[in-house]
Amino acid sequence: MAFNTRALLSACAIAALCVPATAETITIATVNNGDMIRMQGLTKDFTDKNPDIDVEWVTMEENVLRQRVTTDIATKGGQFDIMTIGTYEVPIWGKQGWLVSLNDLPDSYDVDDLLPPIREGLTVDGELYAAPFYGESSMVMYRKDLMEKAGLEMPEAPTWDFIAEAAKAMTDKENEIYGVCLRGKAGWGENMAFLTAMSNSFGARWFDMEWKPQFDTQPWKDTLTFYLDLMNEAGPPGASSNGFNENLALFQTGKCGMWIDATVAASFVTNPDDSQVADQVGFALAPDKGLGKRGNWLWAWSLGIPAGTQKEEAAKKFVEWATSKEYLELVASEEGWANVPPGTRTSLYENPEYQKIPFAKMTLDSINSADPKNPTVDPVPYVGVQFVAIPEFQGMATVIGQIFSAALAGTMDAENALASAQATAEREMTKAGYIK
Amino acid sequence: MATQHSRAAARLMISPAVLLLLGWMIIPLSMTVYFSFLRYNLLVPGMEEWAGWTNYEYFLTDPAFFAALKNTLLLVGGVLFITIVGGVLLALLLDQPFWGQGIVRILVIAPFFVMPTVSALVWKNMFMNPVNGLFAYIAKAFGLAPFDFLAHAPLFSIILIVAWGWLPFATLILLTALQSLDSEQLEAAEMDGANFLNRFAFIMLPHLARSITVVILIQTIFLLSVFAEILVTTNGGPGTASTNLTFLVYAQSLLQFDVGGGAAGGVVAIILANIVAIFLMRMIGKNLEA
Numbered sequence: 001m002a003f004n005t006r007a008l009l010s011a012c013a014i015a016a017l018c019v020p021a022t023a024e025t026i027t028i029a030t031v032n033n034g035d036m037i038r039m040q041g042l043t044k045d046f047t048d049k050n051p052d053i054d055v056e057w058v059t060m061e062e063n064v065l066r067q068r069v070t071t072d073i074a075t076k077g078g079q080f081d082i083m084t085i086g087t088y089e090v091p092i093w094g095k096q097g098w099l100v101s102l103n104d105l106p107d108s109y110d111v112d113d114l115l116p117p118i119r120e121g122l123t124v125d126g127e128l129y130a131a132p133f134y135g136e137s138s139m140v141m142y143r144k145d146l147m148e149k150a151g152l153e154m155p156e157a158p159t160w161d162f163i164a165e166a167a168k169a170m171t172d173k174e175n176e177i178y179g180v181c182l183r184g185k186a187g188w189g190e191n192m193a194f195l196t197a198m199s200n201s202f203g204a205r206w207f208d209m210e211w212k213p214q215f216d217t218q219p220w221k222d223t224l225t226f227y228l229d230l231m232n233e234a235g236p237p238g239a240s241s242n243g244f245n246e247n248l249a250l251f252q253t254g255k256c257g258m259w260i261d262a263t264v265a266a267s268f269v270t271n272p273d274d275s276q277v278a279d280q281v282g283f284a285l286a287p288d289k290g291l292g293k294r295g296n297w298l299w300a301w302s303l304g305i306p307a308g309t310q311k312e313e314a315a316k317k318f319v320e321w322a323t324s325k326e327y328l329e330l331v332a333s334e335e336g337w338a339n340v341p342p343g344t345r346t347s348l349y350e351n352p353e354y355q356k357i358p359f360a361k362m363t364l365d366s367i368n369s370a371d372p373k374n375p376t377v378d379p380v381p382y383v384g385v386q387f388v389a390i391p392e393f394q395g396m397a398t399v400i401g402q403i404f405s406a407a408l409a410g411t412m413d414a415e416n417a418l419a420s421a422q423a424t425a426e427r428e429m430t431k432a433g434y435i436k
Numbered sequence: 437m438a439t440q441h442s443r444a445a446a447r448l449m450i451s452p453a454v455l456l457l458l459g460w461m462i463i464p465l466s467m468t469v470y471f472s473f474l475r476y477n478l479l480v481p482g483m484e485e486w487a488g489w490t491n492y493e494y495f496l497t498d499p500a501f502f503a504a505l506k507n508t509l510l511l512v513g514g515v516l517f518i519t520i521v522g523g524v525l526l527a528l529l530l531d532q533p534f535w536g537q538g539i540v541r542i543l544v545i546a547p548f549f550v551m552p553t554v555s556a557l558v559w560k561n562m563f564m565n566p567v568n569g570l571f572a573y574i575a576k577a578f579g580l581a582p583f584d585f586l587a588h589a590p591l592f593s594i595i596l597i598v599a600w601g602w603l604p605f606a607t608l609i610l611l612t613a614l615q616s617l618d619s620e621q622l623e624a625a626e627m628d629g630a631n632f633l634n635r636f637a638f639i640m641l642p643h644l645a646r647s648i649t650v651v652i653l654i655q656t657i658f659l660l661s662v663f664a665e666i667l668v669t670t671n672g673g674p675g676t677a678s679t680n681l682t683f684l685v686y687a688q689s690l691l692q693f694d695v696g697g698g699a700a701g702g703v704v705a706i707i708l709a710n711i712v713a714i715f716l717m718r719m720i721g722k723n724l725e726a
Contacts, residue, residue: 063671067690074478074693092479176567186673237566240587240674255567391479395692399500406675409587420499431494432477 025054026081026314029072031065031301032245034268035134035341036084038331039322045330046321053314062243063187066394073098073306081315085130085304086189087121087372088387088394093304094129100305100312101127102319109320113345117367118300130304131323134264135343137366138197138296139359140284141251141269142258143277146170146177150257160201160226160287160295163258167234170257179234181256182227185243186405188397193297193386194260195404196397199223201288201295205376206388206425211434213425215400215418224407224414231408240409252276260286262299263366266359267338283362285369291377297386298370300344343367396428471699478693491700495688501701503676504684505708507591511680512659514595515602519655520648522599523606528636530607531614548604556668559597560586564669590670590678597665602658606651613647614640649720656716660709681705 030036036059043055058080060068069083073093085093093099103126105111111119111128118135122128140158147154150169155162167179183194196206204219214220231239234257236250244261248268251259252275259265272278286296303322305315321327328348331340338357340348348354349364375385382388387397400421407417429435475487495501530541547555563570564585572582585593617640625635663682666672672679672687679687685705689698 063691070478070693071690186671237582238584238587241670250567391477391693394479395694398687398691402671402673402675405673406677409584409674409677411674411677423499427494431490 023052023054024311024314025056026311026318027056027058027079028082028084028303028318029058029060029065029069029080030084031062032059033062033264033301035264036301038335038339039133039341042327042330042334046318049321050314050317053317055318061245062189066189076308078306078308078310080306081309081311082318083304083306084133084301086302087118087298087300088189088384088389090122090130090302090304091124091383091389092391094124094127098307099129100307100309100316101129102131102305102316103127105131105316105320109324110347113325113347115344115346115367117298117370117372118344121298121300121372122302130302131319132300132302132344133323134341135298135300135367136262136264137298137343137363137370138194138261138286139263139266139362139366140258140260140286141266142166142282142284143170143254143256143280144282145280146257147282154282154284157285157294158287160289163260163287164226164230164234167230167258171234176255177257178236178250178255179257180230181236181242181247181250181259182231182239183243183247183261184231184235184239184405184408185241185246186398186401187243188387188394188401190243190401191404191408192397192401193299195223195227197286197297197386198227198295200376200385201286201291201293202226203289203291203293203377205378205380207380207382207429209379209381211381211429213422213429215422215425220418221414224404224418228407228414232410240405260295263359263363264342266363267340267342270338270358283359285362285366293375293377294369296366296370298367298372299386392428392432392434396425399424399428468699468702471695472703474696474699476694476696476699478695487696491696492704495697495700495704498684500676500679500684500687504679504681507676507678508660508680508682510591511595511598511662512656514592515599515659516652516655518595518599519602519606520651522603523610523651524641524644524648526603526607527610527614528640530611544607545604547601548608550601552598552601552664553668555601556597556665559593559600560669564593586670587674590674594662594665594669594678597669598659598662601665602655605655609647609651610644613644617643652720653716656712660712681708 030039040057040059043057047053047055065084069080069085070089071077072079073083090099114132115135118132119128122130122132140154140163142154147166147170150166152166152169154166163180169179171177171179183191185191199205199220202219202223204217204223205214208214236242236255242250244265247256247259247261248265250256251269254277259269266281266283269275269281270278275281286294288294303319305312305319309315323344325345325347328340328345332353337354340354342348342360342363349360354360370385372383372385382390387393403412403417403420403424406412407414412420426435472491473487473489474484475490476484526544530537530544561569566572566582566584569582571585575582621639622635625639630638661682662680663686666678666680666683667686670678672683681701682705685698685701688694688701
């Protein structure tokens with residue numbers, strides 16, 4: 001008996017010596033977009049290079065992600081070591097000291113290679129607070145075959161009037177082909193991102209220089225009426241619950257003639273594995289109204305590290321890996337250049353291989369043409385193209401997104417929707433102390 | 437017979453559990469009340485200040501509040517109506533002897549085991565989707581235009597989804613009650629010439645009254661706080677067409693990150709739920725006495 005116990009103990013001791021030190025696990029919160037799903041598939045490359053780090057993913061839909069990470073970081077919950085956040089959150093959180101500064105990334109990371117508009121959006125007072133995983137603007141994606149059938153030709157820089165004309169000409173409801181698919185799902189990052197960017201090109205703005213909401217002005221009326229008419233005539237049924245992913249599915253299955261959305265979708269709609277119309281997709285700049293501003297936005301999904309995490313070093317290593325040049329090459333070697341996360345590095349757009357990709361130039365042009373400091377025709381007191389970079393914005397825009405989504409579902413008309421948007425914005429801005 | 441001494445000992449021994457339970461309830465409740473008087477936005481930390489009744493003022497004057505109140509009542513009423521009428525009918529049907537009864541009973545009860553989020557997802561994507569859903573497919577097969585349930589009848593769709601989940605519960609309780617009914621009484625009535633409708637109205641229904649009360653009480657408690665189905669299918673929209681009080685409180689505190697406003701909404705919801713509970717107990721709780 002005594003012998004047995006001793007043998008068991010020594011066996012345990014030897015076993016304990018043989019097992020390597022337990023790996024550190026970092027938890028990453030991310031959005032269920034295609035590029036992030038791909039990154040999860042490639043995690044092995046990172047864990048092979050860093051055997052002492054384990055990676056755990058929590059993948060969520062955009063609206064849910066925002067809610068989870070914001071509550072986690074604001075209440076210092078400590079659930080996540082890396083968070084996928086956008087251009088809206090980074091400046092606000094950075095200023096509050098909620099994020100770890102990434103200014104000490106090694107030289108090999110080549111921070112100067114990041115595209116200037118994207119890098120600027122993630123920097124507060126000279127400190128980089130998040131590393132861009134992919135950057136995007138928005139553009140028109142259209143079906144060349146349907147365009148030809150309609151007897152039209154898409155210009156490189158179309159106007160809204162042309163989009164309306166083409167959408168009506170392409171619509172064939174009998175065969176479930178809808179001229180244009182646009183976001184209608186309520187949410188500040190869903191329909192409001194699209195509508196705010198669109199309204200910029202119509203000469204509308206959220207607030208005047210005194211922070212007074214502007215939904216009662218003519219440009220907003222023009223924007224919303226145009227959007228509703230277009231969607232009612234040429235949009236898919238159920239559009240009021242369609243966000244990015246829903247429209248992507250519709251476009252990939254050949255049900256949309258045109259889709260105006262994030263440039264990052266280009267690789268999904270041209271990938272023959274996922275898209276039934278891969279060989280028929282053309283690209284154009286986001287439309288304008290002849291007022292000098294196009295309806296395109298600027299966004300970067302980035303990886304940030306919450307201040308106070310116990311695993312800062314490991315988290316930094318991961319962020320560096322996922323946003324490095326090497327990662328781009330890894331994706332290219334595994335899945336081809338078209339599937340590389342776009343819009344973050346100058347060197348990618350200088351790469352002759354990448355220049356052959358049909359949407360590469362259009363993406364870069366769209367990103368470079370968006371100006372977060374002067375997003376609208378008239379001057380505004382805020383920064384942000386498809387959002388207003390103040391903490392109160394997401395609450396307010398979510399409510400207004402619901403109102404506009406109701407207008408699209410047909411439960412209220414444009415005039416009532418704008419009046420109630422104006423009332424909501426005035427209430428919230430008064431509550432927050434912007435309007436005395 | 438317990439002596440005074442043993443009663444005192446029992447009290448002493450049970451007190452830790454009681455204290456724990458009280459703490460469990462009172463701490464979060466008082467924090468909610470405290471937060472409801474603060475100007476407290478998650479995105480603007482360190483700016484918390486006393487706000488008095490402002491949060492309540494804003495919550496109660498919010499146009500969404502009245503819509504939510506109406507929707508909450510419609511949702512509870514609608515689901516109760518469907519589950520009780522449907523439950524009685526199904527119970528009557530399942531009480532008959534027929535071939536394959538066991539399997540049919542399991543099938544009827546099955547929806548109760550499906551998680552609300554899953555059932556809502558299935559209904560949203562596989563049945564009600566106007567492009568790819570089953571209902572759209574059937575409508576198209578008959579040459580009709582597909583109906584967009586979640587955009588044009590959002591509250592009705594949610595009532596349908598929730599009722600589908602709760603119908604088995606009502607059926608099960610009512611079926612048990614029906615089975616406890618004395619068959620001799622029914623036979624006697626039949627021999628006296630009472631037709632089925634009469635037997636149902638004068639014997640079965642009064643016998644079921646108590647179980648129906650139980651179903652109404654239990655379901656009301658759960659239905660006042662329906663949330664998952666709304667979050668998954670419509671997100672409270674379009675507009676506020678399918679926002680109930682629970683969703684409104686969620687939207688305030690987690691979509692708008694206004695903890696103060698959300699807490700005020702929570703307190704209002706607690707008060708309203710208690711009013712409904714008292715009303716219910718008074719009105720139909722009588723059935724449970726004697």
